[in-house]
Amino acid sequence: MSSPNSLVFGGIWTVLEADTDFAAAVISKNRIKVIDGTRSPTKPSLVTSDTPQVAVLPLGAKPHPFRTSSSSNFTSYWSIEMTSGTMKFETLADLEWIVYAALLEWSTTLQALEWLEVAGFVTDFRPIKADHDLVNRRKMHAPQGWRSLWVGQCDMWFGTTLLRT
Numbered sequence: 001m002s003s004p005n006s007l008v009f010g011g012i013w014t015v016l017e018a019d020t021d022f023a024a025a026v027i028s029k030n031r032i033k034v035i036d037g038t039r040s041p042t043k044p045s046l047v048t049s050d051t052p053q054v055a056v057l058p059l060g061a062k063p064h065p066f067r068t069s070s071s072s073n074f075t076s077y078w079s080i081e082m083t084s085g086t087m088k089f090e091t092l093a094d095l096e097w098i099v100y101a102a103l104l105e106w107s108t109t110l111q112a113l114e115w116l117e118v119a120g121f122v123t124d125f126r127p128i129k130a131d132h133d134l135v136n137r138r139k140m141h142a143p144q145g146w147r148s149l150w151v152g153q154c155d156m157w158f159g160t161t162l163l164r165t
Contacts, residue, residue: 004115005061005076008122008154009035011110012056012078018109019102025095026054032081034058051085051145052095059151065160072160080127080150083135092146096130099150103127110154116162124155 002010013033016022032055059077067073080099084092103125110122130150 002115004074004113004121004156004158005058006035007113007115008076008110008125008156009056009058009078011113011122012080015106015109016054016056016099016102018105019098021098022102025098026052030054032056051083052091053081053083053085054095054099055079055081057081065163067157070160072158072163074156074158076154076156078152078154080152082148082150084145084147086145087134089146092132092148096148096150100127116165118158118162121156121158122154123157125152127152 013031013035017031030051030053032053034055034057057079059079061077062075064073064075082092082095082099084095086092106125110125111120113119113122115121128151130148132146132148135145135147
């Protein structure tokens with residue numbers, strides 16, 4: 001049985017990969033997935049063909065049992081890391097916009113997720129902030145470029161009796 005949190009991380013990839021602009025911008029081998037059973041999906045060093053690269057990573061959670069008298073809340077924090085492979089900021093800005101536009105469709109996929117035959121447990125999903133920095137600034141023989149790290153959250157609600165079974 002997959003946990004609701006695992007279902008959400010898989011759902012984020014489903015949302016991104018369903019978007020034709022995202023699929024065209026980021027080739028499959030440059031989509032870093034930590035949920036698909038690959039032992040070590042990250043690449044120790046990047047070459048030009050490894051970019052643009054996108055990774056969806058878990059950042060933590062905030063469990064809140066008995067948020068109300070009959071329900072519990074679980075907030076999952078996630079990140080999407082985008083690496084452009086170029087010093088041209090416009091490349092990263094375009095990739096960020098593609099990811100942003102794709103995430104606007106979150107409700108179609110994430111609110112349809114089912115856990116223990118309960119659908120609609122995802123009640124909110126949103127990016128919170130994005131930070132930019134340069135990758136490989138001091139490495140002469142590695143691709144340099146912009147990186148964006150988005151942080152977001154996903155709120156899930158469950159009947160507390162369901163969680164106790």
